[in-house]
Amino acid sequence: MAKTGLLEVHDLSVGYGGEPVCAPVTVAVAAGTALGVIGPNGAGKSTVLQTLVGLLPPIGGTVEFDGRPVDEREAAFRRDVVTVLDDDAFFPSLTGAEHLLLTARGHGVADADEVVAEEVEEFGLTERAHALPSALSSGQRRRLALAAAFVRPARLMVLDEPERRLDAQMRRQLAARIAADVADGLTVVFASHDAEFLSTVARRVLVVDDDACTVVSPKAAVAMLHE
Numbered sequence: 001m002a003k004t005g006l007l008e009v010h011d012l013s014v015g016y017g018g019e020p021v022c023a024p025v026t027v028a029v030a031a032g033t034a035l036g037v038i039g040p041n042g043a044g045k046s047t048v049l050q051t052l053v054g055l056l057p058p059i060g061g062t063v064e065f066d067g068r069p070v071d072e073r074e075a076a077f078r079r080d081v082v083t084v085l086d087d088d089a090f091f092p093s094l095t096g097a098e099h100l101l102l103t104a105r106g107h108g109v110a111d112a113d114e115v116v117a118e119e120v121e122e123f124g125l126t127e128r129a130h131a132l133p134s135a136l137s138s139g140q141r142r143r144l145a146l147a148a149a150f151v152r153p154a155r156l157m158v159l160d161e162p163e164r165r166l167d168a169q170m171r172r173q174l175a176a177r178i179a180a181d182v183a184d185g186l187t188v189v190f191a192s193h194d195a196e197f198l199s200t201v202a203r204r205v206l207v208v209d210d211d212a213c214t215v216v217s218p219k220a221a222v223a224m225l226h227e
Contacts, residue, residue: 006031006187007052007156012061014044014051020059021047025213027206031155034178034188036202038221043208045191046085046160052189053083053158065156079107082154084145084162090133096120096144097129100151107152119147122177124170139165146174157181159190163197175200195222 005028015021022044029035039045050056052063054072063070071077090099097116104112120129123143133141142165149157162178163171175197182188182201192198198205198221205221207214216224 004028004030006066007189008062008064008067009052010062012048012051012063013059014047014056015059016047016056018059022208023211023213024061025206025208026061027215029187029189031187032182032185033203034182034190034201036198036205036218036221037189037191037208038193038198038205038225039208043210045208048206048208049083049085049158049160049189049191053081053085055085080155081158082149082152082156083158084149085158085160086145088133088141089145089148090141092133095130095132096125096136096147099133099144100148103148104151109152116151119151122150122173123147139167142166143170150177154186156187156189159188161191161193163192163194171197172200193225195225198222198225 007029009025009027012025013020025048027035037045037048047056051058054070065077065081094102097120100116100119101112104115109115120126123146125140125143125147128136128140133144136144146162162174166174171194178188178201199218202218205216205218207216207221207224
């Protein structure tokens with residue numbers, strides 16, 4: 001069967017200690033599109049995302065990125081894939097601005113200082129950019145983690161509830177930004193509980209559940225969130 005997606009997931013079983021936390025997942029995510037992921041709390045959304053990017057081994061099935069099995073140890077995979085799965089993936093001794101600069105320069109970003117300054121402003125961190133992560137509020141750490149994802153190039157972005165701990169204006173701003181980047185060719189997979197965010201960004205939505213993991217339209221997914 002011909003491959004149809006940049007990210008190809010077939011009969012993927014995810015979980016811990018050999019015990020699956022949800023039904024198997026089969027989905028193809030084409031380049032330049034966005035797949036939302038929804039499900040009840042504890043359904044396994046975060047476990048699915050972690051397995052997609054190689055942070056957890058699959059119990060069964062396959063995950064391929066750009067035609068190759070996912071291996072987060074490979075330099076090419078780390079270059080092409082960026083994740084925001086938690087808010088604590090920082091260098092504790094670096095300020096927020098220093099962390100962003102290191103990330104940008106490590107990925108060969110031209111004019112890194114200028115790019116970092118733009119992201120700091122975009123995420124409302126100007127007054128706190130020179131603070132250590134430990135001195136930031138949980139919302140500020142969330143914005144810093146997101147800024148770190150956008151400060152570097154990537155082909156695939158994987159986000160776990162990117163709207164979490166953001167105010168309404170920042171949520172709308174972030175959703176519009178991701179949607180524009182998808183239109184420009186970025187591929188995004190993200191879990192969310194926010195109906196407006198989901199309808200703005202997602203082209204299709206994976207519903208994670210015990211009985212079956214199915215792909216539905218954003219309209220159908222929003223209706224599920226409102227049930």
